[in-house]
Amino acid sequence: MGRLFGTDGVRGVANTELTCELAMSIGRAAATVLTDNTHRHPKVLIGKDTRISSDMLEAAMISGLCSVGANVVRLGVIPTPAVAFLVGKYKADAGVMLTASHNPCEFNGIKIFSGDGFKLPDALEEQIEAIVLDHKEEPFRPTGGDVGCVREAPNTVRDYVNHIKCTVPFSLDGMRIGIDCANGCASRTAKLLFSELGAECHMLSDRPNGVNVNDGCGSTHMESLMTFVRENHLDAGVAFDGDADRCLAVDERGQLVDGDFVMAICAADMKSRGKLAKNAVVGTIMTNMGFNRFCEENGMKFEATKVGDRYVLEEMRLDGYNFGGEQSGHIIFLDFATTGDGQLTAAQLLSLVHRRQAKLSSLATLMARYPQVMVNVSVKPEGKLRFYTDEEVKKVVEEAKAKLGASGRIIVRPSGTEPLLRIMVEGENESYIQTLADSVADVVRERLA
Numbered sequence: 436m437g438r439l440f441g442t443d444g445v446r447g448v449a450n451t452e453l454t455c456e457l458a459m460s461i462g463r464a465a466a467t468v469l470t471d472n473t474h475r476h477p478k479v480l481i482g483k484d485t486r487i488s489s490d491m492l493e494a495a496m497i498s499g500l501c502s503v504g505a506n507v508v509r510l511g512v513i514p515t516p517a518v519a520f521l522v523g524k525y526k527a528d529a530g531v532m533l534t535a536s537h538n539p540c541e542f543n544g545i546k547i548f549s550g551d552g553f554k555l556p557d558a559l560e561e562q563i564e565a566i567v568l569d570h571k572e573e574p575f576r577p578t579g580g581d582v583g584c585v586r587e588a589p590n591t592v593r594d595y596v597n598h599i600k601c602t603v604p605f606s607l608d609g610m611r612i613g614i615d616c617a618n619g620c621a622s623r624t625a626k627l628l629f630s631e632l633g634a635e636c637h638m639l640s641d642r643p644n645g646v647n648v649n650d651g652c653g654s655t656h657m658e659s660l661m662t663f664v665r666e667n668h669l670d671a672g673v674a675f676d677g678d679a680d681r682c683l684a685v686d687e688r689g690q691l692v693d694g695d696f697v698m699a700i701c702a703a704d705m706k707s708r709g710k711l712a713k714n715a716v717v718g719t720i721m722t723n724m725g726f727n728r729f730c731e732e733n734g735m736k737f738e739a740t741k742v743g744d745r746y747v748l749e750e751m752r753l754d755g756y757n758f759g760g761e762q763s764g765h766i767i768f769l770d771f772a773t774t775g776d777g778q779l780t781a782a783q784l785l786s787l788v789h790r791r792q793a794k795l796s797s798l799a800t801l802m803a804r805y806p807q808v809m810v811n812v813s814v815k816p817e818g819k820l821r822f823y824t825d826e827e828v829k830k831v832v833e834e835a836k837a838k839l840g841a842s843g844r845i846i847v848r849p850s851g852t853e854p855l856l857r858i859m860v861e862g863e864n865e866s867y868i869q870t871l872a873d874s875v876a877d878v879v880r881e882r883l884a
Contacts, residue, residue, distance in 0.1 A: 440560040442743035442851025444546035446535055449488035453543055455495035462499025463574045464566035465547055468559055469529045477528035482510035482518040484534040484620050484678050487645030488543045492533050501583035503575050510591045514620040514679035516776035517595040519552045534678035537655050540646045552773035554745050596628045602771045603782045605790045608633035613672035615660045616641040617653025621679040628778055654683045654764050657691055665689030671795045673781040681764035682777035686795035694764040695723045697784055699802040702758060704787050717750045717759030720846055724861055729802040743851055744775045806865035810858045810876040818883035819849040831878040835871050
């Protein structure tokens with residue numbers, strides 16, 4: 436697989452790229468690194484999403500952890516942000532989540548959280564990689580009573596739901612909402628959470644069978660929820676991805692409210708209540724140009740990072756900001772969570788709508804979105820590497836930048852989670868930027884696919 440960790444943990448096709456052997460090795464290496472070779476019994480939580488491969492990889496990961504003396508607490512199917520929260524609540528040394536997030540069911544992945552509930556920094560990931568790939572260190576192999584043990588955590592869903600409820604000062608009484616669980620982790624928590632907050636819940640894609648996660652549903656496939664909300668005259672809809680760390684919304688007219696709009700609505704409200712630290716929001720280079728203008732017009736500072744919620748979070752922690760996120764729906768409320776949390780985001784947004792007694796469509800008008808198109812080109816791993824050196828690709832990208840001038844932009848980048856090159860073009864004329872994106876994609880496909 437080359438380098439193990441991408442922008443959001445280890446990711447690959449389960450059982451061919453992300454094998455049981457690799458999962459076991461990562462478990463051993465992670466326990467070794469996170470306990471700094473003290474050979475004590477660390478406590479490691481492990482959660483998983485609804486993919487059929489998650490049970491298989493969970494067994495392998497647990498074997499690796501226990502083989503170096505770690506005690507494992509199984510959380511079962513649970514959202515990724517719940518693992519991050521429960522690490523602190525249960526006073527664990529680390530947390531592991533087995534998920535491929537928004538990817539199709541054949542993929543799976545490993546996300547690791549340190550004892551403070553934050554994703555591992557690059558330096559620790561590199562130490563784990565050195566042990567797994569370069570065999571820099573022979574793992575500790577205890578025997579007898581020093582081998583790690585496994586137990587179940589009985590109240591994971593209740594503890595997590597209570598945590599989210601405590602962040603919402605206003606109920607959702609009287610709201611009628613559609614909830615698309617992507618046949619993923621939110622299937623276990625969302626109906627309980629939003630019903631207890633007072634909403635009338637209409638559930639979609641909440642019957643996981645191991646292979647239907649993200650299959651035409653969830654935050655990467657919003658069409659069904661948009662139609663459902665409009666046809667059933669609901670107040671709003673929210674959609675999560677497979678591990679429920681993303682949230683996108685739909686207004687009462689069935690129109691998409693993406694992560695940039697969610698951030699604009701929440702940031703404006705937080706600023707009005709004196710809750711937005713330093714009056715600043717952190718986004719990424721993919722954040723719509725309209726959001727930059729929104730911040731300028733409303734007296735807010737905007738900081739852009741590389742793509743990936745981990746980089747958004749790093750910038751937030753570095754400069755003392757408390758709010759940020761991505762267009763894809765990874766929104767971080769640092770006052771309440773250490774990572775992006777889809778259900779926390781939905782609870783905050785819907786509570787805001789209810790408190791303001793406003794329509795979500797009306798609140799979304801505070802930001803004007805520039806037309807933006809995305810073209811994904813499938814490439815092999817070597818194609819991703821050649822992207823940085825291929826002169827023809829560089830030339831066509833530079834020509835596109837010149838054509839757009841100051842009124843637009845183009846960003847071409849390898850995906851950190853999938854075998855893709857992503858081509859994003861933004862500008863004032865949608866048909867023109869679509870044509871431009873397609874022409875760049877043709878060259879990328881010819882040279883790198």
